[in-house]
Amino acid sequence: MEEKGASPAAAAATSGEPGAAAGTMKVVVAVDASEESLNALSWALDNVIGRRAGAVSVVVVHAQHGPDHFVYPVAAHGIGTIAYAPASAIESMRKAQEEISRKVVSRALDVCKQREVSATGAIVEGDAKEAICQAVEEMHADMLVLGSRGLGKIKRAFLGSVSDYLVHHACCPVLVVKPTKAHDK
Numbered sequence: 001m002e003e004k005g006a007s008p009a010a011a012a013a014t015s016g017e018p019g020a021a022a023g024t025m026k027v028v029v030a031v032d033a034s035e036e037s038l039n040a041l042s043w044a045l046d047n048v049i050g051r052r053a054g055a056v057s058v059v060v061v062h063a064q065h066g067p068d069h070f071v072y073p074v075a076a077h078g079i080g081t082i083a084y085a086p087a088s089a090i091e092s093m094r095k096a097q098e099e100i101s102r103k104v105v106s107r108a109l110d111v112c113k114q115r116e117v118s119a120t121g122a123i124v125e126g127d128a129k130e131a132i133c134q135a136v137e138e139m140h141a142d143m144l145v146l147g148s149r150g151l152g153k154i155k156r157a158f159l160g161s162v163s164d165y166l167v168h169h170a171c172c173p174v175l176v177v178k179p180t181k182a183h184d185k
Contacts, residue, residue, distance in 0.1 A: 026057045028139060030132050030146040030166075031108040033100070040147030040177035041108055045115045048145065048175070058119035060108040061135050063128040064101040066094075098123075129165040137171045145175045 029044055031037040041060070049056045105121035112119040122139075124131040136144050148163045163176045 024055055024057045025052065025142045026059065026139060027143045027145060028059045028061055028136050028141040029108070030061050030063070030128075030144065030162075031104055032062060032128070033104050034147065034149065036147035036149055036177075036179055038108065038111060038147075039180060040145055041111055042115075043177045044145040044175070045112065045117055048143070049117055050115070058112060058117055059139060059141070060105055060112065060119055060121045061124060061132060062101050062104045062108075062121070063124050063126060063131040063135075064097045065127070066125050128162050129169075132162070133166060133169050133171075136166075141172045143173050143175060144170050145177065148176050148178050 027044065027049060029041050031041060045058075049058060101123045105123060109119055109121050122135065124135045126134075132144070132146075144166060146163055146166065148161075163174075167174045167176065
């Protein structure tokens with residue numbers, strides 16, 4: 001897990017190590033490049049974090065796919081699948097993913113800064129559902145906040161829902177912020 005803008009004390013608080021401020025609520029906000037995730041962050045800053053002033057530690061988390069996510073199988077035989085991608089292509093994809101992830105976290109941290117809320121950022125690698133779930137557990141989060149894309153039942157059944165998975169599997173309470181009515185139009 002890579003942290004952005006974390007002081008040693010904030011890094012300790014983020015990782016759940018001893019030395020984290022006692023009595024501080026840790027809120028993890030999962031973000032991606034969508035407006036829905038920034039809407040969820042803004043909602044959390046206004047309605048959850050803003051009411052508690054300095055008693056809340058905020059961590060913005062973004063999950064990026066590993067480079068192997070973009071490698072397609074070229075052959076399947078029996079049980080095993082053979083996949084191939086040149087090392088230069090994988091390295092190029094990794095660098096592009098890291099740059100996108102840095103921009104997503106930076107944008108979210110800017111939203112926090114505009115509202116005068118101190119926050120740290122973390123980038124985790126893997127499938128968003130599992131990576132965020134694991135990160136929240138490792139960070140000993142008291143609450144997870146994330147946005148919902150507002151998929152219908154059929155799309156959600158085919159595409160899966162990160163928010164639905166996290167509501168059922170995260171080790172802490174999960175607050176899902178639905179898209180605003182203005183966003184739906």
